[in-house]
Amino acid sequence: MKKHKQFFTAMFFVLPGIIGLLVFRIYPILASFFFSFTEYHITLPPKWVGLENFKELFHDPLFIKSLQNTFVYFIGLVPVGLVVGILLALLLVKDFKGVSFFRAVMYMPSVVPIYAFAVVALNFFNPYLGLVNGFLAKLGVPGPLWTADDKLVKLTIILIAQWGAGQQAMILMAAMKDIPKEFYESALIDGANKWQIFKKITLPLITPAILYYFITSSILALQFFELPQIMFGGGPNNASLSIAIYLYRHAFRYGNMGYASAMAWFIFLISLGVCILYFRTSKKWVFYS
Amino acid sequence: MNKKFSIQALLHAIFLILITIIYMAPFFWMISTSLKPNYELYEFPPKLIPSIAEFTNYSKALQRFPFFIYFRNSLIIAGGAVLGVLISCPLVAYGLSILRWKGREIVFYAILATIMLPNAVTLIPTFLIFSRLNMVNTFWPLILPSFFGHPFYIFLIRQFFLTLPRDLFEAAKIDGASEFQTYFKIALPLIKPTLVIVGLFQFIASWNDYLGPLIYLTNEKKYPLALGLPQFLDRYGTLWNQMMAAATIAVIPTLIFFIFAQKHLLESIKFTGLKG
Numbered sequence: 371m372k373k374h375k376q377f378f379t380a381m382f383f384v385l386p387g388i389i390g391l392l393v394f395r396i397y398p399i400l401a402s403f404f405f406s407f408t409e410y411h412i413t414l415p416p417k418w419v420g421l422e423n424f425k426e427l428f429h430d431p432l433f434i435k436s437l438q439n440t441f442v443y444f445i446g447l448v449p450v451g452l453v454v455g456i457l458l459a460l461l462l463v464k465d466f467k468g469v470s471f472f473r474a475v476m477y478m479p480s481v482v483p484i485y486a487f488a489v490v491a492l493n494f495f496n497p498y499l500g501l502v503n504g505f506l507a508k509l510g511v512p513g514p515l516w517t518a519d520d521k522l523v524k525l526t527i528i529l530i531a532q533w534g535a536g537q538q539a540m541i542l543m544a545a546m547k548d549i550p551k552e553f554y555e556s557a558l559i560d561g562a563n564k565w566q567i568f569k570k571i572t573l574p575l576i577t578p579a580i581l582y583y584f585i586t587s588s589i590l591a592l593q594f595f596e597l598p599q600i601m602f603g604g605g606p607n608n609a610s611l612s613i614a615i616y617l618y619r620h621a622f623r624y625g626n627m628g629y630a631s632a633m634a635w636f637i638f639l640i641s642l643g644v645c646i647l648y649f650r651t652s653k654k655w656v657f658y659s
Numbered sequence: 660m661n662k663k664f665s666i667q668a669l670l671h672a673i674f675l676i677l678i679t680i681i682y683m684a685p686f687f688w689m690i691s692t693s694l695k696p697n698y699e700l701y702e703f704p705p706k707l708i709p710s711i712a713e714f715t716n717y718s719k720a721l722q723r724f725p726f727f728i729y730f731r732n733s734l735i736i737a738g739g740a741v742l743g744v745l746i747s748c749p750l751v752a753y754g755l756s757i758l759r760w761k762g763r764e765i766v767f768y769a770i771l772a773t774i775m776l777p778n779a780v781t782l783i784p785t786f787l788i789f790s791r792l793n794m795v796n797t798f799w800p801l802i803l804p805s806f807f808g809h810p811f812y813i814f815l816i817r818q819f820f821l822t823l824p825r826d827l828f829e830a831a832k833i834d835g836a837s838e839f840q841t842y843f844k845i846a847l848p849l850i851k852p853t854l855v856i857v858g859l860f861q862f863i864a865s866w867n868d869y870l871g872p873l874i875y876l877t878n879e880k881k882y883p884l885a886l887g888l889p890q891f892l893d894r895y896g897t898l899w900n901q902m903m904a905a906a907t908i909a910v911i912p913t914l915i916f917f918i919f920a921q922k923h924l925l926e927s928i929k930f931t932g933l934k935g
Contacts, residue, residue: 376758376759376760377760377761379758379838380754380758380759380760380763381754381760382754383750383751383753383754383758383838383842384750384751384754384755384766386747386750386751386806386807386808387747387750387751387754387755387766387770387807387808387813388766389807390747390804390807390808390809391766391769391770391773391808393788393807394781394785394804394807395773395776395781397784398780398781398782398783398784398785398788399776399780399781401783401784401787402780402781402782402783402784405783405784458678461671461674461675461678472675472678472679474917474921475678475679475682475683476678476682478682478683478686478914478917479682479685481863481913481914481916481917482867482910482913482914483866483867483869483884483885483909483910483913484867484869485867485869485884485885485886485888485889485909486884486888486906486909486910487685488889489888489889489892489902489903489906490685490688490689490903490906491685492892493688493692493899493902493903494684494685494688498701498703499700499701499702499703499705499899500705501684501688501705501707503703503704504703504704504705505704507703507704508704533682533685536682585775589775589777592777593777593778593779595870596869596870600869600889600892614779617779617782618870618873618874621782621783621786622786622873622874627783627787630783631783633779634777634779634780634782634783635780637777637779637780638777638779638780641775641777645775
């Protein structure tokens with residue numbers, strides 16, 4: 371009897387969480403799985419078409435293009451973002467006078483709403499009136515057509531995304547702060563130089579944080595949406611189109627819920643594959659002290 | 660030794676100045692452009708600092724665009740979502756850490772696993788749920804889910820509850836307090852600092868959310884800043900000074916928030932390593 375009462379009391383506490391789990395997580399996963407095998411225009415009931423959507427995806431030149439673009443974004447956001455984050459963290463990990471000011475400066479762009487930041491960045495990189503090319507002109511260098519050239523927009527977007535590197539820098543910095551000082555002291559006695567210390571001590575000891583960063587940033591990179599959408603709407607000539615933007619177009623502009631669900635599941639499976647890959651290889655490169 | 664050391668210090672200082680210039684440049688450029696008179700907008704190379712400060716750009720931008728309506732909408736959405744997570748997440752976390760019952764671990768790990776779920780997968784069915792409930796073009800889709808817990812915050816608060824000595828709760832029970840009294844009188848006051856962090860994270864996440872409003876809100880009267888500002892770009896894209904004035908006004912609340920909350924934010928990042 372008492373057990374029952376306990377269970378019901380507990381249920382009262384966790385009920386919101388269980389409803390949230392069922393309604394906003396588990397049901398949508400299953401539903402989008404089902405929709406991905408249907409032709410489902412928002413105005414009509416879903417019609418079963420089997421693997422048709424997935425076949426169509428790989429014959430859809432725009433999807434292929436969005437896939438290639440997303441791959442470029444992935445490289446520019448995950449590994450490049452890690453290098454930028456490590457550099458920032460190394461600069462600001464030691465406590466010195468005024469360090470908190472610099473940490474705030476580095477972290478500030480990550481807090482600013484992306485929709486405002488995207489608008490500012492668009493002008494900043496504008497080839498004909500922006501600050502970047504203005505600066506290059508002063509140096510007598512002809513500036514690239516950052517935002518106007520199909521070949522360059524992805525690079526421009528990746529550069530702009532590095533302003534958010536303060537976030538990963540914070541995580542990596544926290545990991546660096548946890549490294550016992552004795553490690554460094556004994557390395558200095560052995561006469562190791564800075565690079566050797568970084569390679570032999572700092573880097574191996576922050577690998578758990580790097581694994582965490584890889585997982586979270588990869589999931590986000592595969593759904594990269596805001597910057598290319600707000601700045602270019604996926605253009606010019608679909609040069610900045612990501613899978614997430616293409617999914618958004620099909621679901622919310624053309625109303626093709628089935629086709630868009632197939633894309634969503636595609637993103638899901640790639641995310642899952644990437645995470646499994648990280649965990650599988652983590653035994654080789656993640657160092658738990 | 661000493662000389663080597665000073666060269667290192669100099670290099671460090673140079674890098675710091677570079678980082679500051681690079682990371683502050685967008686803010687500087689935004690404010691500088693927002694004060695430029697029209698005839699200085701298209702100069703090339705552009706002036707770093709406008710020759711006169713044209714403050715009327717701000718009033719013009721505010722007239723062109725119903726800033727206060729957008730601002731109010733952003734506030735309602737963010738405020739509602741913060742209220743939601745502050746009510747639901749501590750409740751669920753308490754049930755998953757302090758209370759003992761059959762199936763607790765399974766429920767906890769199921770909730771935890773969904774932290775890594777890509778949004779893209781749940782986006783469409785969630786939209787269809789709200790569209791059946793006739794909630795498209797209302798704020799509900801952006802607020803309601805937070806009343807049903809957020810996996811990351813639940814995890815965070817649960818971790819905190821687990822660090823508290825159990826005797827606290829046992830003693831209250833022996834004194835005849837019900838589970839709810841124990842929760843409200845003992846558990847909640849103890850996790851105040853965590854709740855501040857959770858509220859902060861959610862506020863910034865809602866205020867900065869773009870995709871959610873984009874999908875659910877089509878009526879301009881319902882627009883938050885997230886939709887109002889890029890729309891300004893579409894309509895008055897050539898009026899960069901007013902555009903930047905609008906962007907500055909949209910950024911100010913977050914920056915004020917950031918300056919006040921900076922200590923909390925940076926500390927919480929240290930122990931969670933994640934932004935909400």
